[in-house]
Amino acid sequence: MKAAFFYGPNKIKIKNINIDNASNDSLTLKVLSCSVCSYDVRTYRNGSFKVKPPIVLGHEICAETTNEFKGKNFKVKSQERVSIYPVIPCLHCWHCNQKKYNLCSNLKEIGSTVNGGYAEYISIPRTLFEIGGIVPVLDNVTNEEASLIEPLACCINGINQIKSIDFDSIVILGDGPIGLMQLMMLKRNFPSTQVMVVGKINHRLEMARKLGADKVYDVNNNSNFEPISNLFLELKDKQAPNLIIVSNNNANSLGVACKLANKNGKIIIFSGLNNPKGESQDIKEIPSIDANFIHYNQISVMGSFSSNPENLRMAMELVNSGEIKIKNLITNAFELYRLEDAIKNSESFQGLKSIINKF
């Protein structure tokens, strides 16, 4: 089978390798579609502290079972379409006992620490079936949409964390696919709440408007978000946001979020941030933020990472019912041999989601 191996920054090679033989402990699935995440872009360019090459990246996966596979609490038929939860938990740690698999102390990640979806076939361990991490694709959902179930599930996980918070004004810092998914979810769950999107790409901000953003702000490609100070001044007179979601990987975003937040405001860091020093590691230190501002204004800074299987099931239902029109975000499709082009497309903000759907 063909698989795209990541060998280190800026190096991906398609190789022909043997398909993993089916065993009692895993099932081989045929990949139907795998979408490019900004994590893949960052890893391709800079490497990641998590990734030890050579490895097949890709964790937003729709695949088809190649055999029947069953266990105590699961059964899949052959040739069933599924979306895959990309976290392989240990099932022994405290977080796994709470069924918070995304927080597992010993987690392995598909497309990061074990081979992922940029390949013709993928081997999925029994554990993932046992925890409900293999989610059947419903009839109205295309293969391409099914590979976006995983990032949508991450947005649902993020939004679940704010359910008990009072807010009436939200700013999303980021106009990429994740920011737009969050926008759709927020508008669905809190229709009367004002949601503003801050971004730098015209066609993406246009899409944000189309998807229901009450206001969009263009920071004009300025990496320090300088034009956003106008937004700050404007909002100060009215209602500054009490919830800010950082949905882009600019390391300055957290500082910007602190400047914008209303008193008692909450900030969710949804994206992994780029290292401003340009080192070949993910960022290790939080860029300096004003601790006194956080203290005197009673600001909370929260994180949101990955998702849990029930979030994928909900995401699948929302796409199947048409409540979340994820199709709007799928703009570029590539064959596997053009994976680097797909990554570069995402990196240069061409369209929204780039997807590999031919292998």
Ligand SMILES: [Zn+2]
């Ligand atoms: Zn992703």
Ligand SMILES: [Zn+2]
């Ligand atoms: Zn665990």
